[in-house]
Amino acid sequence: MITVLLPGKTIFAAETNTLTFGFDDYLLAPLRIHLLTSTEAPHIATTLKASDIRRILGKINTVWSQAGIHFYLESLVKEAPKNAEHFSHPEMEPGLSWLLQLRPGASVSSNVFHLYYVKQMRGNGVYLPEGIFVKDTASLREVPGGIDEPVPRVSSHELGHAFGLSHRQNLTNLMASGTTGTWLNEEEIKRVRDRARRLPWVETAPVTMKKADALYRDKKFSEAKVLYQHFAGLPLKTEQVEHAKKRISEMPKRE
Incomplete structure (x- = not known):
């Protein structure tokens, strides 16, 4: 990306990559989405519904189509968070590893990507090796050509970390922090696909x-x-x- 700085202005150049993927190239990845819900823990409980997930997953797949990766919904799990009573102010909790304590053990598996939606936490989302957490109240800074909804972008960004991608300063890139950008460059796409192929449950x-x-x-x-x-x-x-x-x-x- 080329960024030109002028007094009071930032101009973003359009970004593209030349890669295309056909049916034989596509990688299919299982995604288990968890809606952590509880009337006793509204500060943690997501209010997303199944209809929201269909929309969100569609946008996630639009983002990742540039890499020839498609996430299919392995299952949608609606469950009460564990230990919610210990985290009355999740947006103020130090660190983010405490989120793992919310996971009900019965729905944990080692052969899928786990994506948990909550109401509040520090930041918009986080990738942890055991699971991705995203808050349904996420907010982002708009950039040219960016996505029109925060939650799918944050989810896609954290999935990028799951594939080994690091943060980028390019504001229209998917791995930029806090923006609506969704673009990946060809080197990032290669890295993601190489990582995905090494996962035995991605076909x-x-x-x-x-x-x-x-x-x-x-x-x-x-x-x-x-x-x-x-x-x-x-x-x-x-x-x-x-x-x-x-x-x-x-x-x-x-x-």
């Missing part, structure tokens, strides 16, 4: 499609439908995506 689109088709042939339609649904939101118009959508539409007739 390429062709591998997942092969599994779905095998389940379909074995008449395990419910299991096949789950896998076909991973492709429904891919921003591609390909015969593979249309194949998955067709199978999903046919599935109730074959259950």
Whole structure:
């Protein structure tokens, strides 16, 4: 990015990368989203609903499509936070590792990305190796070409940290702190994809499609439908995506 400073003005140059990704390139990553809710802890409990999550996840995937990565909703878990009574002023708690104490153990798994939504915390969000936490009251500084909603951007930013990316000073970059920027450069995209490929629970689109088709042939339609649904939101118009959508539409007739 080129930034030109003039008296009283900051001019941002547009940023682009030349990478494109087809069906065979896409990496599918499972995302478990946790809505920590409790009437006894309104200072921690998120007020996001399932309809909000559909919108937010769609925008997350729009951001990450530039890297050929697609997050599918492995599950949406609505649960009460643990130990909420110990953190009556979460925005004033020292550090951020205390957030891990809010996690109910029953919903923790090692083979997905965990994204927890809360009401208040210091900052907008944080990536911890055990989970990402984002507050639904996040606010950002607008930059040219930025996203139109804070929560998907903060979520996407923290997922960038999960893939090993560091903060950037480029204000329109996804890894800039506190802005609406969403851009990644080609070196960052390469690093992210290399990291994603090393995770055993991230698969390429062709591998997942092969599994779905095998389940379909074995008449395990419910299991096949789950896998076909991973492709429904891919921003591609390909015969593979249309194949998955067709199978999903046919599935109730074959259950």
